[in-house]
Amino acid sequence: MSEVRVRFAPSPTGVLHLGGARTALFNWLFARHTGGKFLLRIEDTDQKRSTDESTNAILDALQWLGMKWDEEPIYQSARMEEYKASLSRLIDEGKVYKCYCTPEERQVMRDEAKSAGRTFIYDGRCDGKPDQPDKQFVWRFRISKDGETVVEDLVQGRVVTPNYEIEDLVIARSDGTPLYNFVVVIDDAAMGITHVVRGKDHLTNTPKQMAIYQGLGLPIPSFAHLPLILGLSKRLRSAGVESYRDQGYLPGAVNNYIARLGWSHGDQEIFSDTELADKFDLADVNRSEGALNVEKMEWINQQHIMATGREGLAAMVVPFLSTAGVEVALDDPRLPPACETVQLRSKTLVEMAAKVKFYFLEDDAIVYDEKAAKKFLTQESKVRIAGMATALEGSLDWTVQSIEDAVNGFCESSDIKLKHVAQPSRVALTGEATGPGLFEMMVVLGRASVLNRLRRACGDE
Ligand code: GLU
DSSP: OOOEEEEEEOOOOSSSBBHHHHHHHHHHHHHHHHHHHHEEEEEOTTTOOHHHHHHHHHHHHHTTOOOOOOSEEEEEEGHHHHHHHHHHHHHHHEEEEEEOOHHHHHHHHHHHHHHTOOOOOOHHHHHHHHTTTTTEEEEEEEEOOOOOEEEEEEEEEEEEEEGGSSSSEEETTTTOBOOHHHHHHHHHTTTOOEEEEEEGGGGGGHHHHHHHHHHOOOOEEEEEEEEOOEEHHHHTTTHHHHHHHHOOHHHHHHHHHHHHSSSSSSTOOOHHHHHHHHHHOOGGSSSEEEOOOHHHHHHHHHHHHHHHHHHHHHHHHHHHHHHHHOOOOOOOOTTTHHHHHHHHOOOHHHHHHHGGGGSSSSSGOOOHHHHHHHHHHHHHHHHHHHHHHHHHHHHOOHHHHHHHHHHHHHHHHOOOHHHHHHHHHHHHHHSSSSSSSHHHHHHHHOOOHHHHHHHHHHHHO
């Protein structure tokens, strides 16, 4: 096989939602898997709906997901001359004709087809009509009605369309403005695309596009139409990738999750990007529609958090801490160990930030949860915590072992159990009744902060 060249071709009219991201991902993975090229084409010919803001949002989202494109993106708006040249060729070769039917006339044809129980196919009535210089027209591409068009789709299998079902399609307006099915063919050919991998919603366009390839004498690429993504509300389906970033998902987890919506490799659930690229093949894409499932996505995210090194988590959690109101320097040495103490219990980076936030607050800024304080910071436990603080003062090397020894020694000499001080000191240190393992947390918090916070809770400071 010659070098694989695939492309993702978003229309910049909104955000990159998960469905679009998955189309991009499958193209990217296929390119990585085959050692080919992954290209981008911004389909911005619809000037009313396309915005730079949307283009930037889509490029940012792809970048965040780690899908690097291999050549400069192509913008359709910059290629009008090429489209006009192809149209002129088709006009010269007599492969297109002017259609003067008005929208009202087409509506009548549509209504007639409907009442006769047929699908509306434009009947080519303008083909061969003499020119009508004063009338508005569109350019229609003539499609032979004999035979059938076969798409050997790499995902959907063999899809056969009788040619009488393919209407002479409009490829340009009277001023030469080209339309989607026409420009896609010109661009895919110019970009040397070998495999068109896109959503199944485009499958009905493919026979029309194949006819245009033939009309322009261009080689037809392979096609793979991906199953759609269903489930959940439209709002969730159409939420942009950046909203998942803001909810604290890891890019690798988003890729893992969307890859599994429509593709599988045995019963493996968790994949890194590298593993996905190793294992991905279009032949393993399912035909059945994938459904979004938030719990599954969270679970996958949690698995990715668990598999990420603490330094990596530290770098990722900083912006979430900032959103939570705490500015922490990237090189703060407490960050990696702090993340490690909550790593197994954080489903998202938002949760992780909320769980490690207390480490980075000023000692006197800890706010006690009302219920927790009422239950655990009683007069009796305050006395115990004060005693424990004194015992801890002697623990100079400040390791889990030395802290544990000091606390256990204090409990023994005071004839109390660990549980009598564990929860009260947790509330004193974090403000909450739940949190990381007590001794690990104390190590990360540091001796001075632990003593300050314990004494503050007893009212000693
Ligand atoms: N611009 C089209 C879309 O966003 C994709 C066209 C294609 O992949 O051929 O749906």
